[in-house]
Amino acid sequence: MSDYTIREQSNTWQEGASKNITFIVTKDCQLACKYCYLVGKNAKERMPWSVAKEAIDYILGHEGDFREEAVIWDFIGGEPFLEIDLIDKICDYLKNEMFRRNHHWFNSYRFSFSTNGINYHEEKVQRYIEKNRNHLSIGVTIDGTELKHDLNRVYKHSERGSYKDVARNIPLWLQQFPNAATKVTISSADIPYIKESVLHLYSLGIHEVNINCVFEDVWNEGDDKLFEEQLMQLADGIIDGGYYTDYACSFFSEYLGKPLDIERENQNWCGAGKMLSIDAAGNFYPCTRFAAYSLRSKKPVIIGNIHDGIDKNKLRPFLTLDRTTQSPQECIDCEVASGCAWCQGENYDAADTNTIYQRATAICKMHKARVRANNYYWNKLYRKLELEGQREEFEKNKKKSNDVIC
Amino acid sequence: MLQYLIILLDETSTSFCHYEAPKKERKLISLDTLRQGIRFGMMENLMIQYVYPDYELPDEYKEVIESIDHSKIKPMAEDADVLVMNKIEAVQTDIPVVLRIGKQELFAHQKEVVAMLKGAPRLNVVLTDVETFTDEDFDAYKKVLAALSAEVEKLYVEGKSPQLNLLTDRMMLSQMNNCGAGDTSITLAPNGKFYVCPAFYYDDEADSIGDLEQGLDIKNKQLYKLSYAPICRHCDAWQCKRCIWLNRKTTLEVNTPSHEQCVVAHLERNASRELQHNIRKHGTFLPEHEEIKEIDYLDPFDVREDW
Ligand code: SF4
Numbered sequence A: 001m002s003d004y005t006i007r008e009q010s011n012t013w014q015e016g017a018s019k020n021i022t023f024i025v026t027k028d029c030q031l032a033c034k035y036c037y038l039v040g041k042n043a044k045e046r047m048p049w050s051v052a053k054e055a056i057d058y059i060l061g062h063e064g065d066f067r068e069e070a071v072i073w074d075f076i077g078g079e080p081f082l083e084i085d086l087i088d089k090i091c092d093y094l095k096n097e098m099f100r101r102n103h104h105w106f107n108s109y110r111f112s113f114s115t116n117g118i119n120y121h122e123e124k125v126q127r128y129i130e131k132n133r134n135h136l137s138i139g140v141t142i143d144g145t146e147l148k149h150d151l152n153r154v155y156k157h158s159e160r161g162s163y164k165d166v167a168r169n170i171p172l173w174l175q176q177f178p179n180a181a182t183k184v185t186i187s188s189a190d191i192p193y194i195k196e197s198v199l200h201l202y203s204l205g206i207h208e209v210n211i212n213c214v215f216e217d218v219w220n221e222g223d224d225k226l227f228e229e230q231l232m233q234l235a236d237g238i239i240d241g242g243y244y245t246d247y248a249c250s251f252f253s254e255y256l257g258k259p260l261d262i263e264r265e266n267q268n269w270c271g272a273g274k275m276l277s278i279d280a281a282g283n284f285y286p287c288t289r290f291a292a293y294s295l296r297s298k299k300p301v302i303i304g305n306i307h308d309g310i311d312k313n314k315l316r317p318f319l320t321l322d323r324t325t326q327s328p329q330e331c332i333d334c335e336v337a338s339g340c341a342w343c344q345g346e347n348y349d350a351a352d353t354n355t356i357y358q359r360a361t362a363i364c365k366m367h368k369a370r371v372r373a374n375n376y377y378w379n380k381l382y383r384k385l386e387l388e389g390q391r392e393e394f395e396k397n398k399k400k401s402n403d404v405i406c
Numbered sequence B: 001m002l003q004y005l006i007i008l009l010d011e012t013s014t015s016f017c018h019y020e021a022p023k024k025e026r027k028l029i030s031l032d033t034l035r036q037g038i039r040f041g042m043m044e045n046l047m048i049q050y051v052y053p054d055y056e057l058p059d060e061y062k063e064v065i066e067s068i069d070h071s072k073i074k075p076m077a078e079d080a081d082v083l084v085m086n087k088i089e090a091v092q093t094d095i096p097v098v099l100r101i102g103k104q105e106l107f108a109h110q111k112e113v114v115a116m117l118k119g120a121p122r123l124n125v126v127l128t129d130v131e132t133f134t135d136e137d138f139d140a141y142k143k144v145l146a147a148l149s150a151e152v153e154k155l156y157v158e159g160k161s162p163q164l165n166l167l168t169d170r171m172m173l174s175q176m177n178n179c180g181a182g183d184t185s186i187t188l189a190p191n192g193k194f195y196v197c198p199a200f201y202y203d204d205e206a207d208s209i210g211d212l213e214q215g216l217d218i219k220n221k222q223l224y225k226l227s228y229a230p231i232c233r234h235c236d237a238w239q240c241k242r243c244i245w246l247n248r249k250t251t252l253e254v255n256t257p258s259h260e261q262c263v264v265a266h267l268e269r270n271a272s273r274e275l276q277h278n279i280r281k282h283g284t285f286l287p288e289h290e291e292i293k294e295i296d297y298l299d300p301f302d303v304r305e306d307w
């Protein structure tokens, strides 16, 4: 392989072919992040084992309804590792049951976590990781420099920043998962810190930074300009520092900012409905964003429960949703539409009626700013590669990128 | 485009469709609201359809009602343009009849339904429990449609032209002909507010789409149109009502039908296909209409990969 292969984001494990099943194990968290979309977080709702077990029995007992080749068992919170005992029990049961039932997922499963990293080093968590190492994906959320991280990611009561407690666990995490990625979410106040944050994460040894703007309508006048400037500076930093060979940042993608064909490129963006979330009461949701604790202004969308199963009629809107039916004309005609993401849950939450068919466009100006900076990035990078005689080599080796939004 | 304004004259106005009208206490629309509603209809060029309760209205109402061209949907035949019946009964009339019944009643009384068809120029059977159909019910419905079809065929051979919505509408249509709630029609309730259809009013009075004072305000209006209905726009069960209210009830979205609604409508479509084929064996029949094609699905959702 050439020295000049450019690192783009890795494809998610078995992407497309896998079912994503999420256990909302707790609604509690040590932190109270300022941008957290979980408006209804609380310490009371913990998933009882009986609910988890019944959910597993239902899902594995309906193999015909879950035909995807592989499965990602996802654990979220709040902070999922607060419930490590329950998770350990769930995973043991899952492994046993998939084997006992000779289920087609037995050799195609993964356990996935998105954690704040605070208790990553604890013995119970480490024991769990050791036991399931070959089937694990763990993402630790760290927002960038200490200053940036502590701006948002603060402890619940003291409002003390959590950076130090997370950063001390990063070396252990990277040693166990050298290819691990982190996820960064940007809202208005974070814009000035983007460049230094991404470069800081690279300096910690994290090679893949998945970063996106929140979908909520939080943007102020002029944020797009600031955002564009930050991304241009980041582009300079990545290219001048030669990071593009070995590090990836989801802000820059060659597939971004092109018009989309009404017919050929009409797919929905988000996977809600193809996923399944289960809460502590045993209710099923098309995605966690449709559970009550994630919604600001709408009723939860419950598509069944562990006792009665999935109401397939409630999944039909999700499975037939396409891009143009939910988009305003402005988005359909947009010259830079590709890569402009949406979240079905936020669309629903922000819609004028109880529908998932009204696309929220709060992110529009930020996407356009991103496209301009992205164009700058690729023009600059290609010119550099050409001057260094490496362009052809790069074209040969480049991978398809994979936008990660939720 | 809006074309029809349905006015519920009373809280107990009869249901003429899939929903139940649950209110028991009589309460007429106020004369003033009625007048304003008529005015609204005139200004928006809407055809007015009055829905009547089961009692005689005071004379002053009759006068206002007659002040504009309209049609009357009534639970009694006298002076009606459409007669609504809630059970299977002998009938002899020269106006169209809407028969609202549950599946079991239909399955058990097909002969009586045929008799009713003979007694009216048109019979619209409205099933009041489409959302409860099971696989066994689909089988039973298919058989009932086949039996009804044989009777309709006989009538055609005798030179009559009976109209039974479940079987003959699809043969006569060349495009979708759905209920149109929220798109071509809206409803004015006795409280002076507009609703997508009467069912939305009875479900939740707060779920209005405007009122006589402020005018119409249909949010996400496009979603009531066929072109914004991902499943239905790929469908050729043109006689289907595409009930917006049942859509919302079963799938939570006004533009997405349930599996049950689709299968029921496709069983009707396929029975119409058979009927068209059988009538054509006797001679030329509706030559301007294309042959209804054979298809291998009962729910367009199941073939969404091919759209
Ligand atoms: S939406 Fe249309 S078909 Fe459904 S109940 Fe209302 S009027 Fe009838």
Ligand code: SF4
Pocket: B231, B232, B233, B235, B236, B237, B240, B241, B242, B243, B257, B258, B261, B262, B263, B265, B266, B300
């Ligand atoms: S059969 Fe189904 S897809 Fe076709 S119009 Fe009726 S509800 Fe829509």
